[in-house]
Amino acid sequence: MSSDHKARWIQGISLVFFLGLSFSSFFLVHKVAHGRSQESFQVLVDQSLTSLDRRFEDYSRLLDGLNGLVIASDGITALEMSNYAKALNLSDSMLMLDAIGLASMAPQESGLHGHSVAFSAGVGQLESMPSMLQADHFIVQFIEPPTNLQKFLELDFASNPDLLAIAKKARDTGQTFVTGHSPDLVPQIGGTRMFMLKPIYKPQKGDFIGFAFAVLNVEDFFNGLTSAQGKMIEIQAEFNALTAIDRIKTLPATPIDTSDYSRRQSIEKFGQTFSIAFKSTPQFDAIQPFRARWIVLALGLLITTLVSTILRVLIKKSHTIAITIAQKTRDLETQDKEKRSILENAMLAILSVNKSGEILQANEAALKLLLPLTKHMRLVGKSLGDLLPNLDLQGVDGWSKLHVTSSIKTAEPLIIEVEKKTWFTAEGEERTTLLMRDITVTERHAKEIAEAEQRWNLALRSVQIGVFDIDLQRGTSVVSDTWFDNMHTVALPNCKNPYQEQMVRMHMDDLALFKKAERDCIEGRTERAEVRFRINVANDEWRWIKSDAVVVERAPDGTALRMLGIQTDVTETFKLERMKRDFVATVSHELRTPLTSIKGALGLLQGQSQIEKNQITDRLIEIALSNSDRLASLVDDILDMEKMNSGNLNVEVSSFSLNEILSDASQQIETYASQWNVGVEMLKPEVEQMISTDKKRVIQVLTNLLSNACKFAHSETTVRLTAEVLPTHIKISVRNLGPGIPEEFRNKIFQPFSQADNSNARQRGGTGLGLSISRTLIELMGGTIGFESEPDQETVFWFTCPLTETSEILAVA
Structure with missing residues (x-):
């Protein structure tokens, strides 16, 4: 057997030995502690039984004294009975006695409740009239103390069969008997009582005279037997229903409950069998040495664990030493080869x-x-x-x-x-x-990178473009030198996120817009974060900065990891744009007034020319009015564009009739359509619809789309104006047959001043502002705008308007 197996056998045997010793000690201590507790409980039971037996003997001697009083006296009076009771001190609570009294047989001529024969007649007088007494009727003559028990007077034992049976048995045997519990012998008194009856006989002849009895309250009789009752032990008593003495047996004491300390004891006293249950209280259980066995077991298990741990450590240590010796031997054998292998295969x-x-x-x-x-x-x-x-x-x-x-x-x-x-x-x-x-190649590359970085910095510095690179995971950023120049700041020592520092100096009105644009880009709602903001450089001097950033790296779940962007100082550009807007607004407003006057004057001239019927003058005036209208339309478009750029282009949305809007727009475009030799056809919905829009602005959009459709339609064709009812919107479409929209122009058709680069488009004129203004107006009114076009076939421009709630209900129905 190897040393390892031998050590494990020793460990197992030691473990079994100490476990067996621990559990043996546990059961031994449990047995000793339980035995002592049983002995203590039995002492309490014996004390209670002894006290109960003494209480019965005291009551028996008390009745013996009353018997002797009757026999020794010529006649018992109520006063003598009261004095005897006072001498016994029946009111003492320690006696657990309700009352004592005398009962005699009832005379025949007096009925059941007569008083012609009483103990006051004396023993000598009772000798001459035994034939006058009724053998089965015993009447209570005296009872002391009479308080609360006065109703017992004149009680006939024959009124209760069990009481009468016990009384006759006591009379016939001459022994003292205790009745069973008799609830409500006298209903007016209440409670459960039992009687202790002792027969009284004549001294010489032995003739029966009556009973000396004691009234016991069943509820109080078994209380106060010992000082431990109620604290350490609880006592409950039951009466045996049998009354025949020869059928009563005393049962041995047996446990009634294995979960605590308890006994049931049956005893016979004065012809009655009492079944008495004794049970420990929680206070008694709490002072028993129950914990001793668990302490012994815990100590034994602890010792077993310690021994097992020590043996396991020793075995493991011995095993480790053996393994270490073997390993060291192998290491020494392979150390030289391993060293050479590392040296030969190292990249350094x-x-x-x-x-x-x-x-x-x-x-x-x-x-x-x-x-x-x-x-x-x-x-x-x-x-x-x-x-x-x-x-x-x-x-x-x-x-x-x-x-x-x-x-x-x-x-x-x-x-x-x-x-x-x-x-x-x-x-x-x-x-x-x-x-x-x-590191020759590395140094050369580093030099090249440094030179390239220097060239980039020079290029960025020449165009004043600041570059930033943000690590969104770590919350760090890297910025270029020109970024610091544009932000009019310097690099702070140990600052890991200089990009974040600009937030402190940003204008409060621009901070929320900046954060929203950046958040939308990071969360993927927009492709770029483009925003302009003001930053405080010094002495309340504010500079306008334009920022343009994109997310260049995302995690597989879409989380943004890295963002790159540029920031430029556009303060001067912003000032130039504002000057341009101010100039355009001024020029447009200044042109509007003379144009209005010119149009009015031309209108008056046209009216006068028609009266004089001068065709040459009419033609010149018509051309002048047409150019005035075009110039006025251009001024209106420029003013609308200016409002768009400044964010002041407003719409007043309300509920209007769709058919009315379509009719007004088609009527306004009829004259213009005739100039291009095209017709206008309007198809109204069968059911009247109400749309939520700005009537003036939506007609402006319609006339713009219709005029474009007429202008670019083939001659002698028809421009169609239709409306399609959708669940929540109305889709209004303008269709024409013409050359269509060139493919290269489609992506910028809604941009300001955009026109298709062909001779046909140039010849037909236009500012290129109408579609841009139309898109802005439609979006402000809660709709969308778009187009579909094929070369030399039908071209459709469409936009949507929200239905009012009433129209939505009708459409669903």
């Missing part, structure tokens, strides 16, 4: 030299690095100073960088990174280990 060049600089060992990487620098075929045994003359072996340990020029003219100069580490052998001889890495 490794040299080991002595104090004089002689190379003692070199790996494969060192041969590849250093052999091109010398004419020799091997390195071991050569002087390191011949290969690396700039290396100081006597200097401090650490990293250094060497520029090496080979003795061979064809070899390229190298840049080598060297780490020097000095150590000592077991004999105290100094050794030096050198780790070397060729």
